Amino acid sequence: MQMSPLVTLILSIAFGAAALVGARLWLGGGKDVEVAAPTEPIVETAPVLVAVREIPRGVKIDPAWFEIEDRPAARIPRGAFASTDALLETGDARRTLVTVFAGETLAEDMLLAPGMRASLSAKIEPGFRAFSIRTTDVSGVAGFVLPGDRVDVIFTEDSSPESKTLKLVSKVLLQNVEVLGVDLNDDMTGEDASVFKTATLAVTLDQAQQLSVATQTGTLSFALRGSADEEFLQADAVTLGDKPEVRRQVAYVPRPAALKARGPSSSTVEVVLGEQVSTHTVPVSQ
Numbered sequence: 001m002q003m004s005p006l007v008t009l010i011l012s013i014a015f016g017a018a019a020l021v022g023a024r025l026w027l028g029g030g031k032d033v034e035v036a037a038p039t040e041p042i043v044e045t046a047p048v049l050v051a052v053r054e055i056p057r058g059v060k061i062d063p064a065w066f067e068i069e070d071r072p073a074a075r076i077p078r079g080a081f082a083s084t085d086a087l088l089e090t091g092d093a094r095r096t097l098v099t100v101f102a103g104e105t106l107a108e109d110m111l112l113a114p115g116m117r118a119s120l121s122a123k124i125e126p127g128f129r130a131f132s133i134r135t136t137d138v139s140g141v142a143g144f145v146l147p148g149d150r151v152d153v154i155f156t157e158d159s160s161p162e163s164k165t166l167k168l169v170s171k172v173l174l175q176n177v178e179v180l181g182v183d184l185n186d187d188m189t190g191e192d193a194s195v196f197k198t199a200t201l202a203v204t205l206d207q208a209q210q211l212s213v214a215t216q217t218g219t220l221s222f223a224l225r226g227s228a229d230e231e232f233l234q235a236d237a238v239t240l241g242d243k244p245e246v247r248r249q250v251a252y253v254p255r256p257a258a259l260k261a262r263g264p265s266s267s268t269v270e271v272v273l274g275e276q277v278s279t280h281t282v283p284v285s286q
Helices: 005-031 084-089 205-217
Strands: 045-051 066-072 129-134 150-158 167-182 198-203 219-224 238-242 266-273 276-283
Antiparallel strands (some): 150 219, 167 198, 266 276
16 A cells, blocks of 8 residues: 555654654753762771870880770781770780880880880890990089980090190090980989989990990090981091190299499509609599
């Protein structure tokens, strides 16, 4: 059956309108689609003890120096403490094996083993040695040097020991050296200054040899550094010169005045008495 041209035209217009509407609906509907935001991965956290201040090595820890924070579980070190109760359960009077910095998580390997004595060796960093020297109230900065401070070590010697004159030379032997203890005190939390007779320093093996020789050939003294001073300075040796010799004092004897020029001490006088002439020698007054 053959369709009439009119029917064909109507169907074409209907199909075209339907296609147009469908296309517009498809394009318009895409604008209304909401794109879902990417979801952040869930990070698992756990409570840990974190230091709120710097804690020197070798000191008895105080639970008040820590607070509990939630940290990512993947970044928590092995053996970390979840609470102060967990720390106290490991034993009383625990001491630090290393320096614990502010904001650092406290872990078991940072502490001495329970019951282990707090020896000085626990405070010595790898590669360093403890070396003690004698001090006086002057060379020890009047007792103001405390364990944990840093000092410069000044060496003074006689550069001409074979000479009769004394020639002193002073030079900076070591700089920025840590004081581990004074006498038998190694408490780095103490603040009471006192005069001490010995000081123990943390030095390298080469520096220990230098100090050993210096103690036998001259004198050592400290120059206390500021707590924030880490600078190393180039310092040349200083010589104050020869010591003046003590000379024998001679009593002052005034020189005698120069003698005045003198004339003749006598004079000849002729005396004439008539025909007699006589000669006489008389002294001349000065």
